[in-house]
Amino acid sequence: MALTIYGVLRSRASRPVWLAKELGLEYRHVPVIQGYRLPDPAAPDAPLNTTSPAFRAINPNGHVPSIEDDGLVLHESMAITLYLARKHGGPLAPRDVAEEALATMWSFWAVTSIEEQALSTRAGGEAVERELPGLHRYFAILADALRAGGGWLVGGRFTVADLNVAEVVRYAQGMPELFAAQPAVRDWLAACQARPAFQAMWAEREAEPA
Ligand SMILES: N[C@@H](CCC(=O)N[C@@H](CS)C(=O)NCC(=O)O)C(=O)O
Structure with a gap:
């Protein structure tokens, strides 16, 4: 193997x-x-x-x-x-250098704009107040991109870009107000997480000791 x-x-x-x-x-x-x-x-x-x-x-x-x-x-x-x-x-992969650049851009974007910000809100209280305005702004940008892209980030289909960004946006799921404000993000994340491969990974994750 x-x-x-x-x-x-x-x-x-x-x-x-x-x-x-x-x-x-x-x-x-x-x-x-x-x-x-x-x-x-x-x-x-x-x-x-x-x-x-x-x-x-x-x-x-x-x-x-x-x-x-x-x-x-x-x-x-x-x-x-x-x-x-x-x-x-295959369909998850970038088809050309432009799609590759976009997948890279979205992956860096998620890490720099959302990841640490969302993770830090797990402390609650002041951290949530501090990070929410920025997260609202970035969720609106993500929603615009999804609407423009027919529901996906790159190439009008589910790709590695969606997977990478969805895994970061998952860290914000404890703040439902972000998703209520951006139904396009809410529906996209639900579609990503409904995929059999995500479900299979999640079942294994849930079976791990907490
Ligand atoms: N930027 C890295 C971050 C990796 C990272 O921080 N991993 C955490 C778990 S999610 C870790 O291994 N932490 C162990 C430690 O800090 O001791 C990546 O995306 O792979």
């Missing part, structure tokens, strides 16, 4: 696993857990985690996901999904 994906699904490893399932790829899943989720990540009986020397030998950053694919070691969830889509082709 050529592809190995490292990272529990309660992490950004959900992204490459969802994509691998979309593509019907065979892969080996190594559920490396975040060290901070363990009482003592250095304990002799601790499971393989992001501080384990064996995993740091693969990813010295100590973050999941990483992949190994035919000798290529790759980190960063967005780079991984873009690579796998490009490598295996």
